[in-house]
Amino acid sequence: MDSINIKKLAEALNLSTSTISRAFRDNSDINDVTKARILSKAKELNYQPNHYASNLREQKSKTIAVIVPELANNYFSQAIHGIERVARENGYHILIYVTDDDYKKEVNFIRHLHNGRADGIVMSVSGEANDHNYLNKFGAKRLPLVFFDRIYEDIDTPRVITNDYNSSFLATEHLIEQGCKRVAYLVVNKSLSIGKTRMQGYIDALAKHQVPFEENLIVDCSNSYEENSTIIKNALTQLKPDGIFTSVERLAFATYYACYDLNLNIPKDLKVISFSSLEIAPLLNPSLTTITQPAAEIGEQAAKLLFTILDDHADKNESNEVVLESKIIKRNSTKKD
Amino acid sequence: MDSINIKKLAEALNLSTSTISRAFRDNSDINDVTKARILSKAKELNYQPNHYASNLREQKSKTIAVIVPELANNYFSQAIHGIERVARENGYHILIYVTDDDYKKEVNFIRHLHNGRADGIVMSVSGEANDHNYLNKFGAKRLPLVFFDRIYEDIDTPRVITNDYNSSFLATEHLIEQGCKRVAYLVVNKSLSIGKTRMQGYIDALAKHQVPFEENLIVDCSNSYEENSTIIKNALTQLKPDGIFTSVERLAFATYYACYDLNLNIPKDLKVISFSSLEIAPLLNPSLTTITQPAAEIGEQAAKLLFTILDDHADKNESNEVVLESKIIKRNSTKKD
DNA sequence: TTGTATGCGTTATCAA
DNA sequence: TTGATAACGCATACAA
Numbered sequence: 001m002d003s004i005n006i007k008k009l010a011e012a013l014n015l016s017t018s019t020i021s022r023a024f025r026d027n028s029d030i031n032d033v034t035k036a037r038i039l040s041k042a043k044e045l046n047y048q049p050n051h052y053a054s055n056l057r058e059q060k061s062k063t064i065a066v067i068v069p070e071l072a073n074n075y076f077s078q079a080i081h082g083i084e085r086v087a088r089e090n091g092y093h094i095l096i097y098v099t100d101d102d103y104k105k106e107v108n109f110i111r112h113l114h115n116g117r118a119d120g121i122v123m124s125v126s127g128e129a130n131d132h133n134y135l136n137k138f139g140a141k142r143l144p145l146v147f148f149d150r151i152y153e154d155i156d157t158p159r160v161i162t163n164d165y166n167s168s169f170l171a172t173e174h175l176i177e178q179g180c181k182r183v184a185y186l187v188v189n190k191s192l193s194i195g196k197t198r199m200q201g202y203i204d205a206l207a208k209h210q211v212p213f214e215e216n217l218i219v220d221c222s223n224s225y226e227e228n229s230t231i232i233k234n235a236l237t238q239l240k241p242d243g244i245f246t247s248v249e250r251l252a253f254a255t256y257y258a259c260y261d262l263n264l265n266i267p268k269d270l271k272v273i274s275f276s277s278l279e280i281a282p283l284l285n286p287s288l289t290t291i292t293q294p295a296a297e298i299g300e301q302a303a304k305l306l307f308t309i310l311d312d313h314a315d316k317n318e319s320n321e322v323v324l325e326s327k328i329i330k331r332n333s334t335k336k337d
Numbered sequence: 338m339d340s341i342n343i344k345k346l347a348e349a350l351n352l353s354t355s356t357i358s359r360a361f362r363d364n365s366d367i368n369d370v371t372k373a374r375i376l377s378k379a380k381e382l383n384y385q386p387n388h389y390a391s392n393l394r395e396q397k398s399k400t401i402a403v404i405v406p407e408l409a410n411n412y413f414s415q416a417i418h419g420i421e422r423v424a425r426e427n428g429y430h431i432l433i434y435v436t437d438d439d440y441k442k443e444v445n446f447i448r449h450l451h452n453g454r455a456d457g458i459v460m461s462v463s464g465e466a467n468d469h470n471y472l473n474k475f476g477a478k479r480l481p482l483v484f485f486d487r488i489y490e491d492i493d494t495p496r497v498i499t500n501d502y503n504s505s506f507l508a509t510e511h512l513i514e515q516g517c518k519r520v521a522y523l524v525v526n527k528s529l530s531i532g533k534t535r536m537q538g539y540i541d542a543l544a545k546h547q548v549p550f551e552e553n554l555i556v557d558c559s560n561s562y563e564e565n566s567t568i569i570k571n572a573l574t575q576l577k578p579d580g581i582f583t584s585v586e587r588l589a590f591a592t593y594y595a596c597y598d599l600n601l602n603i604p605k606d607l608k609v610i611s612f613s614s615l616e617i618a619p620l621l622n623p624s625l626t627t628i629t630q631p632a633a634e635i636g637e638q639a640a641k642l643l644f645t646i647l648d649d650h651a652d653k654n655e656s657n658e659v660v661l662e663s664k665i666i667k668r669n670s671t672k673k674d
Numbered sequence: 675t676t677g678t679a680t681g682c683g684t685t686a687t688c689a690a
Numbered sequence: 691t692t693g694a695t696a697a698c699g700c701a702t703a704c705a706a
Contacts (some may be wrong), residue, residue: 003478010655016693021685031691052393053683056698061389063432071418072616081408083434093454095400096393096433098421098455115385116699117430125677138383141340207413256620279409285622353677358701368675390699395684454681653691677706683698690693 004047013041024049052146065118067097067109069126075295082299083122090307099126101223106132120144120306125152144309148302150194152203158320160302167291167326168201171245171273176209178271180243186251198247221251232258249276251327272333286332293326341384360384390572402455404446406463412614412632419636420459427644434513438560444471454478457481457643482647485639487531495657497615497639504628504663505538508582508610513546515608517580520552523588535584545585558588586613608671623669630663
């Protein structure tokens with residue numbers, strides 16, 4: 001391979017490699033004319049400092065890893081886009097890892113990332129987490145880590161979240177105000193922090209309005225499309241709820257499909273509200289009332305938080321918490337007759 | 338920093354670094370017992386071969402770059418997911434770059450990737466491409482590149498596409514069969530290959546059915562949400578089409594919003610069909626007739642194509658073309674009264 | 675089967 | 691302002 005490197009460029013210009021190197025770093029002293037000459041020749045020969053050599057030398061990768069549970073979800077696409085934008089501005093690249101809500105994959109990704117490939121991690125955790133103490137095993141050598149949205153409460157690391165409890169409370173209250181007497185809560189993993197927090201908001205709102213809480217109105221769903229279809233149809237026919245509050249958007253979609261199949265009318269027979277960042281929620285039939293999280297902003301904030309840690313080399317474990325506001329947008333799926 | 342490396346691990350085990358190294362490569366000769374001892378100790382000390390050192394040494398990164406125009410699009414999310422899956426199976430990691438349909442960003446990304454950071458590129462090109470000859474400037478040193486969906490026809494590199502011409506022909510024909518007399522074609526950049534191919538299908542279908550072709554029924558839209566809203570509303574009121582065929586899903590959404598605003602009924606006043614991989618197309622109001630591309634599969638095929646090139650070190654420039662089938666799924670947005 | 679020595683391409687230190 | 695040199699962590703050719 002006749003590939004270009006710093007040495008060949010140096011020869012071509014009759015300079016030393018150190019001078020070449022300086023032309024590409026901002027700090028070092030170098031004659032402006034020399035620098036211009038080098039950069040011009042570099043462009044001509046298509047030379048760029050080898051990323052791996054630089055990073056081996058500098059012991060950092062200028063790369064952050066983003067770990068998400070799923071990709072075909074408007075919330076995560078938007079969040080990643082936000083992260084990407086901020087990363088780019090800071091001269092960083094992003095690696096993407098999708099866990100498909102598989103805890104083992106998550107552990108695997110994280111472990112492998114500790115080989116220098118990334119300088120830091122932005123993660124929304126998988127839904128299956130039982131023992132996430134694995135994160136503590138790295139001790140002081142753990143990569144800087146920022147959680148967003150789905151977090152492990154017992155891991156002490158910066159995080160960007162939304163006011164989930166409050167939103168859930170208001171969402172449930174909204175259903176009650178619209179006349180619902182039996183509100184079901186659909187959740188994927190109720191033991192996971194985010195499912196738990198949202199559930200608490202639900203429970204407390206019921207209590208406030210003296211609506212009796214029924215354990216079986218909390219419907220634990222799965223990650224499988226088919227299973228959810230069955231679970232939800234059963235719930236609708238057997239529990240006969242008149243309101244549904246979903247913790248993730250795909251459960252709202254599944255509910256819509258179920259209602260179509262069962263010939264139930266939304267919002268007449270059943271009102272639906274869901275966490276969702278779907279931009280076309282107004283186009284659904286009926287338009288979906290959502291708790292909309294500022295997804296892109298959450299991603300941006302998470303990335304920024306990570307960069308403050310990376311820049312400072314400080315406060316790595318300080319439990320810095322950014323809380324953003326979600327908004328309830330009322331549409332036809334919760335309309336009173 | 339007390340970070341672990343091959344040398345320390347070697348010392349801890351009273352072995353040489355080469356033996357350690359061998360324990361982590363599959364090929365080399367090494368005593369099974371020694372290997373087990375090393376791997377066990379490595380796990381204990383949380384040692385992993387440094388990615389940058391290995392890759393500097395081996396001159397490859399086990400990383401591929403994925404460049405897409407946008408992320409908040411069901412098609413691309415699904416495609417990326419497919420790419421990610423295949424990459425993972427092959428032990429590769431993926432870097433994500435979003436061009437936001439900005440040609441300059443695309444050029445920039447590609448250029449910077451030629452510093453060893455990635456071994457190959459999977460790309461769907463930006464919508465602004467005027468001069469994409471920049472890709473040829475790399476000559477033999479150009480990274481292996483696979484296009485998917487949005488391609489540059491004059492760049493000779495493997496590609497995964499769908500039967501766009503045919504789908505467009507059928508889509509247009511479908512509208513005509515449903516009774517449309519004035520079918521408009523909404524496109525973002527009609528000079529871009531994909532917009533062009535799809536437009537040709539549209540034109541030929543009109544011809545076949547002796548529907549006169551009107552230049553101004555081809556509506557050139559932009560990347561801005563607001564601009565499109567205006568453009569489409571103007572088109573609807575001034576051109577009075579009774580059928581709309583959209584080349585990308587967000588134009589279909591924009592059309593829906595415009596119809597809501599203008600109090601036009603879909604499908605009574607206007608029938609709509611669109612390229613879209615939206616999984617919840619059945620939930621829209623009205624449910625959207627789509628030309629659905631096998632997005633995840635396209636991603637998978639593109640990644641596989643790239644890996645065959647990477648494995649073989651051969652046929653780098655062979656114009657290998659994989660064509661997958663899109664499917665027209667008829668729903669209510671094109672329903673006859 | 676294991677160890678020694680060298681170089682991958684770069685940058686930082688030091689000397690000129 | 692520039693150049694020589696060592697080191698980053700690892701993998702391989704070769705020797706033992």
